Amino acid sequence: xxxxxxxxxxxxxxxxxxxxxxxxxxxxxxxxxxxxxxxxxxxxxxxxxxxxxxxxxxxxxx
Amino acid sequence: xxxxxxxxxxxxxxxxxxxxxxxxxxxxxxxxxxxxxxxxxxxxxxxxxxxxxxxxxxxxxxxxxxxxxxxxxxxxxxxxxxxxxxxxxxxxxxxxxxxxxxxxxxxxxxxxxxxxxxxxxxxxxxxxxxxxxxxxxxxxxxxxxxxxxxxxxxxxxxxxxxxxxxxxxxxxxxxxxxxxxxxxxxxxxxxxxxxxxxxxxxxxxxxxxxxxxxxxxxxxxxxxxxxxxx
Numbered sequence: 430x431x432x433x434x435x436x437x438x439x440x441x442x443x444x445x446x447x448x449x450x451x452x453x454x455x456x457x458x459x460x461x462x463x464x465x466x467x468x469x470x471x472x473x474x475x476x477x478x479x480x481x482x483x484x485x486x487x488x489x490x491x
Numbered sequence: 492x493x494x495x496x497x498x499x500x501x502x503x504x505x506x507x508x509x510x511x512x513x514x515x516x517x518x519x520x521x522x523x524x525x526x527x528x529x530x531x532x533x534x535x536x537x538x539x540x541x542x543x544x545x546x547x548x549x550x551x552x553x554x555x556x557x558x559x560x561x562x563x564x565x566x567x568x569x570x571x572x573x574x575x576x577x578x579x580x581x582x583x584x585x586x587x588x589x590x591x592x593x594x595x596x597x598x599x600x601x602x603x604x605x606x607x608x609x610x611x612x613x614x615x616x617x618x619x620x621x622x623x624x625x626x627x628x629x630x631x632x633x634x635x636x637x638x639x640x641x642x643x644x645x646x647x648x649x650x651x652x653x654x655x656x657x658x659x660x661x662x663x664x665x666x667x668x669x670x671x672x673x674x675x676x677x678x679x680x681x682x683x684x685x686x687x688x689x690x691x692x693x694x695x696x697x698x699x700x701x702x703x704x705x706x707x708x709x710x711x712x713x714x715x716x717x718x719x720x721x
Contacts, residue, residue: 449586452493453579456500460575467568469631478561484526485519485562485694486511486569487608487617489630 492582499712500578504571507705511570512563514697520559521549522690526620529682536683545683570705577603577709580646585717589650593710600706601699602645608698610641610664614672617694619687622680629673637667 467479468488476483476491483490528534528550536545552559577599581591611634618624644663647656680687 449492449582452496453582453586455493456496456575456579456582460500460572460579463568463572463575467565467572471627479565480562481520481523481559482512482515482562482565482569484523484618484620485515486566486698487612487615487694489615489624489627489634490618491627 495713495716496575496578496582499709499716500574501571502712503578503705503708504574505567506708507574507701508567508570509563510704511566511697511701514700515566516552516559516563518693519690519697520562521552522686522693523620524552525549525686526622526682526690529621536681547683547686570701573603573607573702574705574709577705578713581709581713584650587650591710591713593707593714596706596708596710596713597703598706599709600702600704602649603706604699604702606638606641606645608695608702610667611637612691612695613668616691619680619682619690621682622687623675625673625675633667633670633672636670637672640664640667 466475468483468486470476480490525534525548529536529545534545537543538545581596581599585591614633614637615624615630624630640663644660647660647663651657651660
């Protein structure tokens with residue numbers, strides 16, 4: 430019985446750790462997507478509407 | 492955890508993005524608009540008629556207020572993106588026992604400035620309109636490589652435990668600049684050099700301030716949200 434509790438506790442810890450790591454990886458991916466669309470996407474409409482900001486924030490623009 | 496990451500990154504990104512939009516409208520965008528006068532030929536520097544000088548002075552941002560809406564929105568998107576990366580870094584550091592404080596948030600912000608603005612500016616300074624550069628794809632690639640190398644180097648300096656890591660950090664910091672950014676063989680810029688120089692200085696100063704605000708805002712929201720539960 431004691432062992433069972435230990436196993437359950439360990440599993441809970443591992444799941445929590447994975448969820449934390451998942452959140453971090455998700456945040457990095459979300460950040461990269463936002464930055465790509467705001468600073469890197471070359472589609473004309475994206476480029477034109479973000480133009481002044483790209484110059485001001487020094488993204489390689491055109 | 493996921494909720495805290497999302498919430499603090501979005502709030503910090505909005506704060507820093509609005510700050511960036513305001514400071515850029517005041518100190519940087521007018522020079523972008525002035526550069527465009529050279530781009531369009533409305534102003535000519537060193538004209539063929541023998542007059543080397545051109546008028547100085549930026550157009551007012553109030554001339555065409557609607558053009559500033561989308562760039563302002565995109566500066567919020569950009570700094571929300573940066574906020575997600577910073578909060579991811581902060582969360583990762585806390586997993587390894589490096590507890591955050593508000594002051595450290597400022598250091599995170601300044602490291603972000605070094606990573607995303609200062610290091611790339613060494614090879615590719617902020618570019619005024621009317622200063623043509625090489626193809627955009629190789630420059631984007633160099634920018635990305637520089638950002639990744641610099642971020643890794645600063646991570647090693649901040650969290651490294653043995654001297655070899657500092658040596659590695661030094662190598663990572665130097666590598667992109669030894670490889671070198673894509674450049675043209677000739678100078679093509681046709682805007683006044685004084686304006687281009689002023690633009691670079693103002694752009695870097697504005698981003699330094701904005702990154703400081705972002706670092707403080709990320710730390711403030713993160714501390715508020717994660718410590719509330721404890």
